[in-house]
Amino acid sequence: MAPEARSWVPYDEGHQWQAHAAYFETRGIQAWTEGDIPHRATNNHAFARQHAVLLLELIQSLQAEGRADPATRIQVLELGGGLGDFAVGLLLALRDELGEAGRALFNRVSYVFTDVSRLSLEQAAQRTALAEFIASGHVLPALMDARAPTVARTLEGEAVALAPWAVVANYLCCVLPTKVFRKQAESWLELHSQRLPPPTDASPSPETEGNEEAAPWRRVVGEHAWLPVNLRETFRGPLHPSLLEQVLAHDAEAELAYPYAFVELLDSLLERIPSGGAFLFSDFEDGSSEGYIAPGSRIPVLYGDSLNHPVCFPLFEPLARIRRDELLVSPGWHGSTRTALWRRGAPLSSALREAFATGFCRPQAGQDRLDFEVAAQKLSEAGEHRRALRFYDRCLALDPHALTLYEQAGATALALGDLETALRYLREGAARDRFQQRDFALRMSEVYCRKGELRQASELLERSLQAHEAPMTCIALGQVYLELGEHARAFQNGTRALELAPGLQEAEQLLSAVQGAWCEAELGLGALANRWWQDKLLALTQTTRKDSP
Numbered sequence: 001m002a003p004e005a006r007s008w009v010p011y012d013e014g015h016q017w018q019a020h021a022a023y024f025e026t027r028g029i030q031a032w033t034e035g036d037i038p039h040r041a042t043n044n045h046a047f048a049r050q051h052a053v054l055l056l057e058l059i060q061s062l063q064a065e066g067r068a069d070p071a072t073r074i075q076v077l078e079l080g081g082g083l084g085d086f087a088v089g090l091l092l093a094l095r096d097e098l099g100e101a102g103r104a105l106f107n108r109v110s111y112v113f114t115d116v117s118r119l120s121l122e123q124a125a126q127r128t129a130l131a132e133f134i135a136s137g138h139v140l141p142a143l144m145d146a147r148a149p150t151v152a153r154t155l156e157g158e159a160v161a162l163a164p165w166a167v168v169a170n171y172l173c174c175v176l177p178t179k180v181f182r183k184q185a186e187s188w189l190e191l192h193s194q195r196l197p198p199p200t201d202a203s204p205s206p207e208t209e210g211n212e213e214a215a216p217w218r219r220v221v222g223e224h225a226w227l228p229v230n231l232r233e234t235f236r237g238p239l240h241p242s243l244l245e246q247v248l249a250h251d252a253e254a255e256l257a258y259p260y261a262f263v264e265l266l267d268s269l270l271e272r273i274p275s276g277g278a279f280l281f282s283d284f285e286d287g288s289s290e291g292y293i294a295p296g297s298r299i300p301v302l303y304g305d306s307l308n309h310p311v312c313f314p315l316f317e318p319l320a321r322i323r324r325d326e327l328l329v330s331p332g333w334h335g336s337t338r339t340a341l342w343r344r345g346a347p348l349s350s351a352l353r354e355a356f357a358t359g360f361c362r363p364q365a366g367q368d369r370l371d372f373e374v375a376a377q378k379l380s381e382a383g384e385h386r387r388a389l390r391f392y393d394r395c396l397a398l399d400p401h402a403l404t405l406y407e408q409a410g411a412t413a414l415a416l417g418d419l420e421t422a423l424r425y426l427r428e429g430a431a432r433d434r435f436q437q438r439d440f441a442l443r444m445s446e447v448y449c450r451k452g453e454l455r456q457a458s459e460l461l462e463r464s465l466q467a468h469e470a471p472m473t474c475i476a477l478g479q480v481y482l483e484l485g486e487h488a489r490a491f492q493n494g495t496r497a498l499e500l501a502p503g504l505q506e507a508e509q510l511l512s513a514v515q516g517a518w519c520e521a522e523l524g525l526g527a528l529a530n531r532w533w534q535d536k537l538l539a540l541t542q543t544t545r546k547d548s549p
């Protein structure tokens with residue numbers, strides 16, 4: 001069927017993008033805490049620390065070049081900040097890990113932490129570590145839409161004056177509106193999707209592209225069409241056509257997901273950064289390199305309802321040349337996250353180049369940390385607990401603030417039967433968990449139960465219940481009291497578990513065990529019952545023998 005222009009809209013105006021925007025608006029930080037969106041690559045401590053080192057080097061270069069006064073406040077602007085772990089990691093590294101110079105910079109930093117989603121921003125700002133930095137005046141949470149980057153407003157609606165020396169945007173380019181183009185000889189085609197969402201019933205819809213190549217796009221957008229366009233009419237101004245033509249100059253035929261909203265963001269925000277300031281962005285790459293556009297990686301990955309486009313980093317080289325800025329991009333490692341350092345209107349000093357090369361181009365600590373964790377989990381699943389622990393140690397050396405790593409290492413040591421090592425990991429995690437975000441007391445109680453130290457276990461379980469009253473914890477505590485022979489306490493915990501979760505089978509089992517043990521202890525009924533049953537068995541056996549021929 002010939003595609004009728006009126007049935008189609010450019011891909012970035014299609015219904016998938018409305019669902020995408022609504023997803024970030026309504027899902028809040030559960031998008032991360034419930035595992036919809038992978039985020040460890042940009043929210044681990046090693047990665048944040050690399051940025052802190054670079055920021056320190058940038059400010060020292062600015063001061064050495066006479067561009068910034070050593071007394072001025074340094075505004076850092078983060079866009080699309082999401083959960084906020086990156087911001088916390090960067091500030092902690094400055095405050096605690098980079099010596100006097102780091103601490104001095106920490107005291108001068110005003111970190112404007114922004115997102116387009118009010119819900120995410122409010123929830124991130126309530127997380128304890130970020131909330132502390134907000135209370136101390138180091139962080140200012142603000143709403144900001146990267147598609148209109150001249151305005152930021154606090155949650156109360158006050159305008160925030162923007163003059164950042166450094167801008168950070170992690171995994172933002174991949175979620176901003178993107179158009180998809182095909183170059184064919186000298187003409188350009190643009191991906192269009194249907195104006196309306198596809199019908200929900202399974203009625204067959206017209207095929208506009210029946211080949212295998214169209215299948216991935218069909219999975220994402222449903223029916224679609226490639227319509228001829230004139231780039232100079234599609235975009236206002238010459239910037240986008242010129243970039244697209246330059247980046248695909250050597251390709252007679254190619255397909256490219258073009259993140260025009262991020263290009264516009266770069267172009268307009270770089271105008272607000274004082275000369276010498278930097279824009280740092282990290283994103284997952286599409287496998288392209290300068291002069292080579294990787295085929296077949298235009299299709300977005302869906303996380304929740306959000307569309308995430310792999311980023312074609314070579315696109316930014318011509319933009320930097322047009323703007324006469326300096327740009328460094330870290331190499332990609334097999335679909336990994338790449339980082340770009342963009343310096344506005346000033347050469348990159350050798351110290352900055354070195355800091356970027358050390359932190360982002362040589363094997364990256366942030367990437368290692370992720371790889372080590374995956375290796376540790378896989379080894380642990382395969383029952384190779386000892387080797388898994390060696391990888392957990394390597395992760396922890398790079399990311400000592402990641403509380404979940406202490407829990408995982410503790411569980412692995414427990415599976416190995418090395419109870420002292422399990423306790424060591426869990427105690428260290430508990431010591432670092434100042435805001436009691438994880439239940440280390442519960443995990444340690446398990447180890448003490450295995451050691452047979454029930455009194456210790458009961459104290460830890462009581463502590464866990466004070467922080468968070470969960471029915472299964474009541475049951476665990478009830479069982480410990482049962483074993484200790486403290487029937488009244490065991491009974492109280494069983495009934496409390498039932499109040500919290502009516503009908504919970506484990507609670508009913510616990511209560512009946514308590515009942516039996518209590519009767520036995522006070523009346524010896526269990527013993528009587530046993531004797532009665534033995535007598536009964538004997539009588540039954542004798543009767544059976546008599547009746548048999």
Ligand SMILES: C[S@@+](CC[C@H](N)C(=O)[O-])C[C@H]1O[C@@H](n2cnc3c(N)ncnc32)[C@H](O)[C@@H]1O
Binds near residue numbers: 039082146175
């Ligand atoms: C993939 S997440 C990345 C979050 C975080 N930077 C990280 O690395 O985990 C994308 C973030 O961009 C935000 N976002 C989406 N559209 C945006 C827009 N137009 N302006 C600013 N932020 C946006 C989302 O709310 C979300 O927090």
